[in-house]
Amino acid sequence: MASVPLSVDCTADSAGGLTFDIADWPAEVTPRDAALLLRRRGSDPADEVRLPLATDGAGRPRAVLPAADELPEGRWDAYLAQGEESPTRLAPGLNDLRALVDRQPAPGTSPLGVRIPYPTKYGNLSVRSWSRAPHAEAGEIVVDQAGMTVRGRLHRVADAAGWLSGALVEARCRDAAALVRTVPVEAGDGPEFRFTLDYAELAAAWEAGEDAWDLWLSPGPDGSGDPVRIARILDDVPDKKEIFTYPTRTLAAPHEAVKAGPYYTADNDLSVRVSAAG
Template sequence: MREAIETAATRADCVADSAGGLTFHISDWVRPEPGSYDDWSGALVLVRRGAGPADDAEVRLPLGPTADGRLQAALPGTVALPEGRWDVFVAYGEQEPRRLVPGLHDLRSLVDRRPGPSTSPLSVRIPYATKHGNLSLRTWRRVPHAEAGEIRLEDGTMTVSGRLYRVEHPDGWLDGAVAEARCRRDRSLVCTAPVRGDGATFSFTLDYARLAERWGGGADLWDLWLRPADGAAAPVRLARILDDVADKKEIFTYPVRTVDAPHGTAAVRPYYTVDNDLSVRVADPD
């Protein structure tokens, strides 16, 4: 992975489209040398964090001038980017790439995004500012995808509604499907609930007391999946990625509910992981 270097105040504005693409506009770039753009060889460079030398660790997008004097690079939704976090640089010729900082982001097309029918992988890219103030992208690439929507908490249960994407026949996929809560501490512990399907939409209800039955203190984390009937397809992780929020863990928060368990009183709440996947935490009360 390329090490971060000291950043000049070069900003990139980002515009998202409903197909998962991004366009980058650089308005305060200083030309490396005087003259025209006839010999321009600039690039926007995306570098994936944590990628090994044999991985797809770098993507270069050509930069070109626009009529208003800015530089522009396009990242179409059809360009396959592995899931992860990508740091954004600008480069000219053989010069060392420099980190970009966020400018104005127009992400309106990502809010309540509803992808059209397709069986191709679903590409999601959300630009965001790192804790150091640099520009990065959070990317997902999933097929199929189970998008979590409303989460309703009542009477010691949680009811999750959502929608299935990127399957050829979603009606048949949901017939007989179940929701699975898988315990990270012990993968043999799985709690299931029937799924109610209506076209591509689904819902299910999990009983908190069932999740707490095998809890023995500390914190148990349960990851939520959809599993089709009869092993017709691979299970799908529930996540919420079809909006403009790159990191939901500290933003989408849900109240804690307490339930009686064999070990004692347990505090239970749903939450989104650092990857925006949906999970449930069973732990000691604060």
């Protein structure tokens, strides 16, 4: 095979499946015994998913990751595996991710699978994957002088309205497990929810450095299961931290003025950061 990495065109469907078409496969080489290999970054021993190559209508090698196939959360690097040769990295081609924009998953209680292909900073192809049940999807975030109001939607529960009745949002200080602040959730007879978080209580707990408060949705007395992390994963943006940014607000605190504001983590989970205003 060529020493230059082959490029792969990726197409996403609304159910969470991915199709990989190798765009520049040499015509004289048959894809027999070849596969597209996904290897989860940081796993030891290596966590791998092997997708056999077939050919599409145009004769191009194609691999398919069905929505029903499990792909645990993480970053999966894409390789070409052929025969006894060492797997080689693949490069990103054209992505058709239109089906992921404002995705509305079908009802159900099975884990919600999200897979977004993306180019790494080194020019290689990788896939960001999430698998969550239930899942609390963050939507509109409105920031005012005192705090923020967040709208969201609960997925993958049998009775969303019952789960949300009496639900709370927990703000958990990442570096101090005992520090938890709660606010009530507003919900109706469906999966939508809303909450307002005042920054004042978070600022009052600040002493120095930077505090990160992770936001969790906790079921009401009629719900079942554990609290779930509030996140934004139902679109075509694999890394939201530098894309979805929000203003901070300055508040008085016991030691000095602080600034507070929401942000998305490296896993696209929603948190609030509190740090010195200066």
